[in-house]
Amino acid sequence: METRPRILVVDDEADMVASLQDVLRKAGFEADGAPDGATARGLLAAQRYDLLLLDLRLQAEDGLTLARLLRQRSDAPIIMISGSSDETDRVLLLELAADDFLIKPFSPRELVARVRAVLRRYGHAAAADTPAATEPATPKPPAAPRGEQLRFGDWLLDVTERDLRHVDGSACPLTQAEYRLLEAFVRQPRRVWSRDQLLEHTRSIDTEVFDRTIDVLILRLRRKIEPNPKHPRYICTERGLGYAFAADVQKV
Numbered sequence: 001m002e003t004r005p006r007i008l009v010v011d012d013e014a015d016m017v018a019s020l021q022d023v024l025r026k027a028g029f030e031a032d033g034a035p036d037g038a039t040a041r042g043l044l045a046a047q048r049y050d051l052l053l054l055d056l057r058l059q060a061e062d063g064l065t066l067a068r069l070l071r072q073r074s075d076a077p078i079i080m081i082s083g084s085s086d087e088t089d090r091v092l093l094l095e096l097a098a099d100d101f102l103i104k105p106f107s108p109r110e111l112v113a114r115v116r117a118v119l120r121r122y123g124h125a126a127a128a129d130t131p132a133a134t135e136p137a138t139p140k141p142p143a144a145p146r147g148e149q150l151r152f153g154d155w156l157l158d159v160t161e162r163d164l165r166h167v168d169g170s171a172c173p174l175t176q177a178e179y180r181l182l183e184a185f186v187r188q189p190r191r192v193w194s195r196d197q198l199l200e201h202t203r204s205i206d207t208e209v210f211d212r213t214i215d216v217l218i219l220r221l222r223r224k225i226e227p228n229p230k231h232p233r234y235i236c237t238e239r240g241l242g243y244a245f246a247a248d249v250q251k252v
């Protein structure tokens with residue numbers, strides 16, 4: 001039997017936890033709840049979760065600090081929930097390498113669609129099932145020609161599957177914003193990109209990125225793909241101009 005994805009909901013409001021669990025279970029997921037960080041850490045020690053749903057503003061503790069701790073204890077993707085649409089919160093979420101975020105209020109259909117989209121990016125087969133008729137499909141950019149792969153250094157970017165892998169076969173999960181940024185770089189190596197140009201290429205229908213976060217995204221990509229992020233050989237800074245991808249790129 002196929003195992004259903006298991007999700008951990010962390011929120012200090014009992015009614016919110018119960019509501020989110022109900023929505024997720026009706027959509028075919030397993031869902032556990034935790035009112036605080038201590039409970040969440042205990043559950044993570046006892047059970048593997050496929051995704052974490054975490055409220056940014058917890059009353060008893062700092063949701064950002066908790067997110068960092070949970071990220072250290074689990075490789076499960078994290079969707080953050082915030083009651084504020086303030087740009088600062090969005091920047092902080094990107095700094096945390098959150099895989100997605102939801103701004104309250106949101107509909108049950110949006111919640112389920114985003115959960116499915118994140119799980120698909122992490123290769124969870126059960127999340128790739130055809131959504132119910134009441135559930136809108138997550139918009140995607142036009143597909144690249146089938147089988148198109150780009151090689152740079154020790155990395156292979158499959159732009160058909162939107163997948164990045166090391167030459168040793170290990171996967172490197174990317175958020176939507178990270179992927180779109182990397183794809184822009186490898187499709188036009190040596191080009192100098194301004195922050196505004198990168199901003200336009202990183203925006204998508206379901207991912208909002210702000211110009212102040214471009215530097216954060218660059219930092220996160222460097223940590224993932226550079227042998228030495230402090231001395232990058234792929235994504236280089238062009239002082240006063242922006243960034244350029246300095247590696248040779250070959251079609252495979």
